[in-house]
Amino acid sequence: ASETNFLPDVVGRICLIQGSDLYNHYTDSKIIIGLRLDRSKLVRLTLWDKEASNFRELNRISTRKKQVVIITSIIPRIHEEKLSLTRTLNALLL
Numbered sequence: 001a002s003e004t005n006f007l008p009d010v011v012g013r014i015c016l017i018q019g020s021d022l023y024n025h026y027t028d029s030k031i032i033i034g035l036r037l038d039r040s041k042l043v044r045l046t047l048w049d050k051e052a053s054n055f056r057e058l059n060r061i062s063t064r065k066k067q068v069v070i071i072t073s074i075i076p077r078i079h080e081e082k083l084s085l086t087r088t089l090n091a092l093l094l
Contacts, residue, residue: 028048032045
């Protein structure tokens with residue numbers, strides 16, 4: 001309980017999305033995402049609550065079908081033409 005666990009950065013191709021009402025970002029029920037990391041590795045990522053709602057919003061507003069997801073603890077932002085990095089759990093769909 002006294003250990004600090006850090007999640008590694010992950011890049012994978014989305015090969016499965018399971019959940020109910022996937023385009024309604026007001027819903028925060030569980031979503032399961034299958035990520036193919038390479039030819040031999042497939043991982044299952046489960047999102048709940050706010051993260052599930054945020055994923056639904058990204059999925060809803062996308063103009064094309066997203067296939068790649070980056071899960072990182074660093075959020076890059078540009079403010080007044082300067083790059084700023086914030087550490088927290090974040091997902092980016094490409």
